[in-house]
Amino acid sequence: MSLQVFVLLSVTGLGLAGVYFLIASGLSLIFGLMDVLNLAHGLFFTVGSYATWWVMTRFGFIGSLGLRFAVALVVAAAMGLAVGWATERFFVRRFYGDHVTQILITLGLSLAGVALIGGWFSYDPRTFPVPELFRQVVVIAGARIPVSRLLILLVSVVLLIALLTFLRRTRHGLIIRAGVENRDMVQAMGIDVAKSFTLVFAIGGLLAAVGGVLGGVFFAGITPEFGLNVLIFAFIVVVIGGLGSVEGTALSAVIVGLTQQFVNFYAGAGVGDLTVVVLLAATLLLRPQGLLGEVAR
């Protein structure tokens, strides 16, 4: 393997890992804290990508593509936050503890979201213009790396640090970390953990929507099923990393992203996807709690 190929595959794999991390981190926290398998999480991702497409194609009055992209990122994040909040507030909240209904409700939301977005924007793949900077390349160790890959990586790392800082340095973060371990005990300390549920859904929606923005750049195109397709890998990332562990999710996203890129390149397209499923199976057999997850209580 030449160094150029290694560097290119590594950076591309890490960029993909960034996209996976953004959708999987919220999913992991939601499951860890609330025991909710949120099948609507892919919808948050798709909302982010279509909000970006909408701003980038309809906000022509903002001449600078760079500024327009920044606006798109903020709008997508806000929409993800709002959709995440609304999902918990109006659909999930009344069914805590009822896993079958939760799965049916969130799956229904997901499918309805795809239909709504497809009906509104059409099912045809869409691309959105990106700032000129994204198309430029930088040469690292002889490899021509698209700047967009590096930016995706940078945004993902910044959001990882922001999320960890929130979880470690704020009282809400402390409650969420404690709740992921033992929700009943948090309540038995007089803390209304349900408020954290809404917050975690909103944060998860925001992160997934930003993931949708970056995913649209990474894959250079979006469809209404975009989030559903990525959600499958996000679940794999969550299980391998350990439910409720943000650090585990980040580590797992890197493993899955790099594995997919390298194996797809050397063994043929699609083999990388199969390999991560094998990784998932191996994790479940050898370390069911995931890389950095806690053994179930």
Place this chain on the structure above:
Amino acid sequence: MSELSLGDPTPEPVLTVQGMDVHRGEAHILHDVGFEVAPNRVTALLGRNGVGKTTTLLALLGLLPSTGRVDFDGVPLGDLPTHQRVQRGIAYVPEDREVFAQLSVEENLRLALHWPGAAERLPMVLEIFPELDKRSAQKAGSLSGGQQQMLALGRALLHPAKLLLIDEPTKGLAPIIITEVIAALRAATADATVLLVEQNLRVAEELATDAIVLDEGQVAWRGSMAELQSDDDRKRSLLGVGRARRDAP
């Protein structure tokens, strides 16, 4: 069922439970349970394994659904969720400690600092449990059983509670640590109102003034701890402990 005959006259119990029934799945665990907890006394909830002692505490906290009536501080708790019951002044030290293993000792305590006056009580807690101060940066999951018990107690003591529910504080601890925990409990619960679940009768005898004995999910006996202590037949029949009869084979 014997009539309540606690030592001192206590006209206003902190906790009154009437007709409490609890089911867990198909199992009917508590049957028409009723008792009172007097203020500023330690009441031991005793009984053999599996008679429903922990279930009683979980139901009082609202962590298990129950029927019947629970009055706390003169007000019915009704269907209040757990966090609101606790906010009314019930602190809880669970069986098996249940400290947050991935959080540091300091973070475990910080979770309880939302109570009014908790910051002022923290030095008192660290004085009773100096080990917590020494190990503040250590992950709670890496503490020994005794240290975790002290953390669970310290966390509860930051709460300006009118009633402290303590579930098996010496369970699984080495005898030397049990002595340490008893001393800490005595210091921590002086003048407090406590409902103490304890499998170890010696510990209960050291700490409690009143006793309630559960048998097969029902209150089988209530009275003073001294009365129970002096009645070997009762201890043997209800708790399976006590000196053997002379005429026993």
